[in-house]
Amino acid sequence: MEKHEKIGVYICHCGVNISQTVRVEEVAEALKSNPEVVVSTTYKFMCSDPGQKMVEEDIQKHGLTRVVVAACSPHMHELTFRNACERAGLNRYLFQMANIREHCAWVHSDVDAATAKAKALVNAAARRVAWQEPLQPMKAKINPGTLVVGGGIAGIQAALEIAESGNKVYLVEKESTIGGQMAKFDKTFPTLDCSACILTPKMVSVSHRKNIETLTLSEVEEVSGFVGNFKVRIRKKARYVHDNCTSCGECAKVCPVRVPNWFDEFTQQRTAIHKAFPQAVPNTYVIDRQDKPPCTEACPIRQEAAGYVALIKQGRFHEAAQLIHKRNPLPIVCGRVCYHPCETECNRGYVDEPVAIQHLKRFALDWEMKHNGRFEPPKIDKKRKEKVAVIGSGPAGLTCAHDLALNGYPVTVFEQHSVLGGMLAVGIPEYRLPKKLLEMEIEYMKGMGIKFKTNSKLGADFTLESLLKQDFKAIFVAIGAHKGVKLYVPGEDLEGVISGVDFLRRVNLGISREIGRHVAVIGGGNTAIDAARTALRCGAEKVAILYRRTRQEMPASPEEIADAEAEGVHIAYLTAPTEISGKNGKVTGLRCTRMKLGEPDSSGRRRPIPIPNSEHELEFDTVIAAISQSPDIACLNGKSTVHLDSTKWDTLQVNPETLQTNVPNIFSAGDVVLGPSTIIASMGGGRRAAESIDKFLNNQPLKDYKTHVVRPEIFRGESFRPHSYAPTYKETPRAPRTHAPKLDPQQRAAIFAEVELGYSEEQAMREAARCLSCGVCVECHECERVCEPKAVDYSMPDEIREVEVGQVIIATGYDIFDASKMFQYGYGKLKNVYSSLEFERMLSSTGPTGGKVLLENGKEPRAVGIIHCVGSRDANFNRYCSRVCCMYAMKFAHLVKDRTSAEVYQFYIDMRAYGKGYEEFYSRILEEGVNVIRGKVAEVVEKKTPDGDKFLNIRCEDTLIGKFREIPLDMVILCNGLQPNKTADKIARQFGLSRSPDGFFLERHPKLDPFSTVSEGIYLAGCAQGPKDIPDTVSQASAAAGRALAMISKAEVDLDPIRAWIDERYCSGCRICNNLCPYHAIDFIEEKKISLVNDALCKGCGTCVAACPAGAITGKGFSDRQIYAELEGILAG
């Protein structure tokens, strides 16, 4: 295609910036060889008014159809010259810029090479521009809302400025209060204003502005869209305290947790429910709940273990017992015989040994019973008509009955035995769970109005059908697993063979304590141990447990095994019976075989394999088979027309989530569903079933359960911390578990008295102090209890906010340099060496010393050293100057002088007092008698005086007198430099921002546009862009707000029309581009069998253009033809 354009080429000297390295005239001359170039000339400053005029006039005079300016980067002045072209009537996109300053003159010293390169670049631009096409800018509406990220002084200022105009602002802050770093300061330099006095009124006015929505505890999760039309997703973490909090502080008084307060730079302790500082905005308490405590999460009924442990630690035993009882219908039982999954998950177990949570629970309840008598059953106000039947009075049945009764349902519990409690009563021996304690639990339930019918056996005395006929609206089947599983070896029907559960039942019910002299117990579970120890107590002379695996695989709890052995039970491992031998129908012995362990089976335990020819005979007169139990479900379906589905293991088939059986109003849980399981798992099932039954009777769908589901084991790596302020496992000091006393083994083996004796108060408090307060809040519910306005809400969820805004101001601020990296200054190791922010908190009246300057030992310092440039102006860390340290060091010096009689030494490199009133402030401090030493400190070490007093010794070079000096001091304050906030990386990615080499966000132009970014509509304020003092921060924030307001007033913005465009004629409909587009901007049009670009979604990256095999896609502004022309130009000549 023949093209005849009239191109004007203008080469800029940029003063001498370009012309001293590039022979500009030669470049202009060379361009004249291009026949399309009509004008080719140079000028001192193309961007100046005469320079732009020249272009405009030439367009009109010569009828130029294309313009090339070779000057600086297009990022600098492309817009300037596009506007000039437009003013002269030329379409703004018929202009091209060649970058011969940043990419050529400034980076090369060889004039010949630079000139040659400039020629190539300008030639390329001239060739390219000939192929450029007139384009129309796209218009976009500006949403008048603004998002401000960061609630420090910069964010506050920007938000207030914008709100003043009446437009909407979302102020997002990741902490629980706005105020940022400035809120931590005591005084500000150079005026020595009280920081709080000037900041807090601004914070309060943010909270009063109706059009500022402050989102604390919030972080941006995702950003999409473009200038004027951003969509931002914000996660607002739950505060767990509602806005009706009156900030009375009663909650903090009762909170048992203490952790270091981040706001005080960890120099002061705070409670889990807290307010960062008294003037915090919003003026609402917040609960620091990081991860939920694993003990609590591991419990099937979600008993708040960490909560009562924390209360016991403080000696608040009554509160602890109340907390336990609130959640747990069988607290005394659980305190004695629970399987305690809480201890298995306890984080302390990864340090040394788990906290003895179960013993502590027992202690709290024993204490309560001793001091306050029995628990008073609650008054239940709710009344329901629907009757519910519970079959079985074991842990599952009792829990279900308890929960339903609390909801006002009339509940009747049917029990086949003469005593209540199911397995608790007939399976667990007296020496582990005294019967009178179990009776107390049941009395409590009776007090709640639950009716019990004993000696009522399902299948014999009543059926499911008969219950339904008696107008029970729902039935809970919890008949447990009471049938001993047979050994399936010859001789099992001999006299003297009995199942473990039958034996225990017989003894527990007081039917008979008869037992042989030599007893063998087969099995390795708790039932086997219970049977063996009970056999001893019944008078057996010799009791042996035979187990086919080793002790490691034994399911019984290790403590029980040890107790049994101490009492004289012999355990034979890797031994299995093959036959029970007998004479005259009575047992005489066991034929056994030795086993070895093979590969692990489905349970993960290694499978026992018999060793051939290892059979041997052992003498016994009684054999107790305690290998397992199964439910006796024959009684269920025998006479009833109501049929419940069962599994091949003879357990009931239920929906695992709802616990509903195949009959809609019959639910089931506990051992009859799980097979032989644990008390606490059965209680969890009973609780879930009660919720299901309640939902069912309210005609609600069986979903959205509130009852707890045990969460899978948490992953704990090397650097795992129980909460963010806690040390790692490795760093946590070891403290052994306190063991509760027990009856003497010799003495106890013959009697049924309780073996475990329980903690003393002192022992309990010592043991409870081992708790690591995982997740900070331990859920003791004390704050909830004392809160008058009922503002505390543990169930508050995280909130996801989707907001639409037109512009964004990033004001994420700074963190201070971690001074422990400069180990020579001893920070973190030596006492009385403070970081700048720690010292700010010490100076504050709300800080750890109430504003007094004190040493760690509470004495006033005699000499204080202040070290400048810690982590700043240091090639090892940050090269840049942090700009504020010299002045805050002067402020520190003044305040130390003001509040103590100490000598103050400043160690500086260069004194930078560049702001308004700063030099005067410096002079004033000098006049106050502060010693100023010019030189970098080499090291800070601790030394002792001849009297043995410790002091800090600074070694440095005094460069003004040219000598090394050693100065003894009591206290050292480090002037930590400023560095980008640790969230900067995330923010940069989310908002597509660039960062300068120092890590701060990159501004559009360091001089002319220091508060914009190259991303349109995103502005910077404060230290997010670079270190600066408060006045500069406030100015920049106002400037950013001003720019945002200008955009809002404009209401519409021009967008570069750089977009992909598909020529329908050439599109083959291959759809390669569809999946390539990260914005899903390309749709396949089914009727036409072609793809088309959605302009509103396309961002113009051009990746589809490069991929289109048919060449049907064109990148407007960056078409193939244009790039090829540029390539040809660059490589020509």
Added chain:
Amino acid sequence: METQEKTIEQKAVQAKEKFEPRIVGFLCNWCAYSGADLAGVSRLQSSPNIRIIRTMCSGRVDPAMILRAFELGADGVLIAGCHFGDCHYLEGNFKTMRRIELLKMVLKRFGIDEKRLRLEWISASEAEKYARVSFEFTEQIREMGPLQLQTN
């Protein structure tokens, strides 16, 4: 005969000494081009042999453009985009990486050493990296000598 050989060798050495590689750099607007701009503002010397073409994203660079650059006499081609995760267009640089890997396989068939094509991730703040890469790549190409394409 001996002397003749020597002169050929000498000529080759002389040619190498005189040889100034011509390198085309395709730089993405947001990261690499801005990084090169920063090198300019910081007055960090870079190789004059690299001439830069700006594209909005490194993903815009069609492999055919790279082949065309070699055809037009480029001795080396540099593609520079944003680091992974930093792409202004979310994932353009991943596509670039895949395309360049494939193209390198194709280059061999054209008799072009794959080392003549270089892919770099340069952020807007990595002026020093741009400068370093420019010299490294220029010296590498200088060492390899001019690209001689076989034309039939």
